[in-house]
């Protein structure tokens with residue numbers, strides 16, 4: 406049987422890999438434990454607003470193509486919507502809906518005053534020139550202009566979008582409103598109102614969550630072997646920060662393969678190699694193994710920091726780690742979580758483990774609105790305070806309800822949003 410969802414046969418349960426259904430299952434479990442009434446469930450399950458826009462673009466060869474873009478605002482009870490924009494050929498509304506709901510819960514877990522949103526454009530950036538990408542970004546921004554703004558909806562980078570994309574969005578929005586409005590997006594270049602520490606924030610949050618979870622299970626970093634899947638922004642920086650804390654990083658991967666060294670990898674050297682060679686292939690200070698085998702190797706901590714649906718009901722029994730810290734969004738399916746619970750493997754869930762990024766995005770928004778920029782030390786100190794508090798809040802809920810950290814994170818998040826909803830009342 407395949408471990409890779411991409412090759413699972415049609416007869417296998419593809420529902421397991423649908424992010425929207427996965428999110429709904431986690432939501433329902435937590436809502437049951439909270440005894441949430443049906444009306445409130447209906448409100449919190451549904452996105453507040455979904456916008457589909459057609460984007461006519463004059464291509465480099467002179468032809469005209471129409472692209473489709475989405476922006477879903479799941480919830481804005483606690484503040485403006487917050488969430489990334491992705492460019493990919495397989496973007497679809499179900500996925501964007503699920504991701505926008507995840508953002509509501511993530512912002513609530515770390516207790517920042519944002520709701521959840523997410524957006525995307527169906528396109529293949531590998532086949533587009535920089536000019537075409539800029540046109541798509543600017544036309545998309547114009548298309549969703551009416552629901553965008555520092556007090557309404559604040560996008561950020563996601564898959565295949567970056568600092569440059571955010572700069573174009575900020576510029577397009579600013580041109581429409583006739584004033585420079587840096588707080589309309591986060592994840593900007595520092596010279597355009599970005600925050601110090603934002604690039605490292607998600608990896609730093611992973612490291613901090615790992616530290617708190619290690620205390621919970623009574624372990625110390627020394628001699629703790631860590632496998633990291635993915636070596637991009639989250640995996641690469643997360644691995645480096647864990648290495649600096651004294652953990653032994655025994656394996657790390659990229660989309661082409663994994664490297665492994667039981668004596669521990671020299672992470673600064675590995676990242677330098679990656680910077681120069683763009684992939685891990687050819688690195689000589691470690692053995693090379695296929696990606697599909699990596700996460701099942703012997704280790705104490707596993708950090709999936711690449712992509713979704715990696716730990717599934719088909720392979721969860723093969724995981725050897727005692728602790729999983731989810732750097733990626735949705736790396737573990739809801740079905741796999743049940744197996745991991747039975748095997749008493751502690752999982753720090755994505756909506757807590759990778760919330761360092763959105764927390765510093767919040768700091769970026771605050772700094773833009775103040776027009777006063779913090780030192781990196783101040784950003785990191787405040788991030789640490791936010792993550793440690795969130796971890797402790799989730800851990801207390803886990804103790805109170807005798808549930809996994811994942812269910813506890815959902816309970817905490819849903820309870821906070823439901824409380825605001827009850828206090829505000831139903832308008833109309």
Ligand code: NAD
Nearest residue numbers: 607635636637638639659660710711712732733734759762
């Ligand atoms: P990235 O593009 O910088 O890096 C992704 C890494 O994963 C790359 O090293 C790539 O080669 C590798 N990869 C892709 N598919 C793989 C596979 N099947 N096996 C092994 N490696 C594979 O992306 P990122 O920003 O690091 O994001 C990674 C995950 O973290 C995504 O799920 C993203 O949604 C999530 N996340 C990112 C942030 C952030 O601030 N960047 C915040 C929260 C969540």
